[in-house]
Structure formats: C-alpha cells, structure tokens
Amino acid sequence: MTTFDLFVIIIAAALIHASFQLSVSVLTLLSSHTLGAKRSQARLLRLTSSFASGVGVMTALLLAATAFTVSVFARHGIDPVLWVAACGLLFGLGFAVWVFYFRRDNGTTLWIPRGMARYLEDRTKATSLSAEAFGLGLGSVLGEVLFVVGPTLVAALALVQLPSEFQLAAVALYTVLSMLSLLIVHVLVSGGHKISKIQRWREDNKNFLQFAAGSAMIALGFYIYVDHVLTHAVLAAAGGV
C-alpha cells in the first residue's frame, strides 16, 4: 500500500467524520444562547473559537489514541483481518446511519443517548466562559463517538502504516478536514449570518446529509475491502505476493 493510498483513506475518513452533525448542532445552539443573552460579537467569537478548539483537540486525541492502540496490537503490520473488521464496522455504521442518524421529528435531533443530549443542551445553555466552551467541544465529540468510531478506526489503521515523518501531518490533516462543516458554520456565525437560516438549512437538508454520510461510509468500506483485502487475497492465491 503506497503513502498516497493511505492518505486517500485518511482524507476520505476525515470527510465522512465531517458529515456528522453533533458538534455543528452544539455550535448552533451555543451561538443562539450567546446571542439570545445579548453577549457581544467578540464574546461569541471567543466562545465558538474555544468550542471549535475543543472539538479539534478531542478529535486529534481520539485518532492518536486509536492509532496507538492499533499499533500495540499490530506490532508486525496490520493483519488483513483488522481491515476486514474495519470494513464490517463501516458497512454496519453506514446502514445504521441511513436508518437511525436523525430522529424523525422536526428539527435536527440525533439518535444519541437522550441523557447525553440533555446534558449537552444544559451545558450549552450554561456556558459563558471560553474554558467551558472548550470543555463542551471535548464533550460533543465524545457524545457522537458511537458514529465516528468507524472513520476514526479506518484512519488509525492507515495512520500506523504511514512513514513516521508523515504521521503527525496525517493527524493534523484528519483533524482539520473532520472539522470542515464545523468551521464553515463557525465562519458563517462569526460573519453575522442568522442562526435561524443556518438551522433551517440543516433541517431542510438533513435527509440528504444522513444519506450522504451513510453512503460514504459504505463506499469507503467497499473500496478498502476490494483494494486492501480482496486484491491481496487474489494475488496471494495466484502466487503473485
């Protein structure tokens, strides 16, 4: 597997991660509460920037921790069975996202544990300091870990096979790309766009977002299965490897 192939997997996994919506929802809610309490635009920018930083730090930590765990269990290279397991996870999560990701009510409520959603909602309302917003960012990534575990595992499997000089850059690339949707909303909110318009767009397009996230996971699982599992097996059977 070439470095280019591994980077393609990491980029694809990061973009799938970016399609998950919990952090965007929390950012929207945080902005709404901050503006509703008549706090200044500068305070809004500080809070949303701290929140985005928290999301970034937790995403990087999650990827690094997963990669470390993988490297501990696969000291002598990645066994194809690990790729098969990762593909299975992507297929399973892809179908689950198609069926379950957004609840069927109005709004953009997600199929995350209701206790966690209520906790995040209450914390968002109570957040007035940058440090609290940073912690909220950390928590919002953990709240969605059930869904992001798929792309994170695949990216970690690719990450540990990269030459060591590229690994840090790959973690940074994954983190930035996985925050793409959050950063877009952050820029829109900071630029003075109305929260209602952003939220309405998200609600109107939630079915598409759900379909795209699920399909992308299945497509990535299929690509990895064909390119890294099936091709190896066929070449090995033909005596080419």
Place this chain on the structure above:
Amino acid sequence: MSSQLIDVVKRGGARPTESFQAEKLVQSILAACNSVQAPDGEAATAARSVHAAVLVWCDDKSEITSSDIRRIAAHHLKKIHPEAAYIYKHHRLVL
C-alpha cells in the same frame, strides 16, 4: 383568572408543577428575537404582544403545560417575527 393562579405542568410531567410566570415567557421571547439579531425595539414589541396573546389564551384555564405555552407563543410570534418564532419553536429540537 389571574396568571399567577395558573399551574404550568413542566415538560413530560417529570418536573414539579409551577405557577405561570409571565416574566419567563417575556424573557424567552426576547432571547429568541435577540438570537436572530432583531433590533431591541422590535424584540420588546414582539415580547409584549406575544405575552398579551398568551394571557388571553390561558385566561379561562386553571392548568396548562409548558408545551402549550410554547406552541401558542410560537404561533403568535410567527405572525410578528417568523425567524424568531422558528428559533423559539425549535430550540429544543437541535440536539
């Protein structure tokens, strides 16, 4: 009936009932208007108007739910400020 004598059943009945507090309604309408960057005067007018409409609606009732208040308030706010009404109605449906 005085608004102070109306019991409000909280979300899902899980939390204890409390008496109707007009100030909470006004503050929530103001917050919704502020979050869509409505001018202060417009927000205050909307809050007063919605407050009056909700008082008229609950005048003959001794017990209402917090969802009722939200629904009626959103209905009236929508006529005055649709963007604020959207935020007011949906803020519990974001996560």
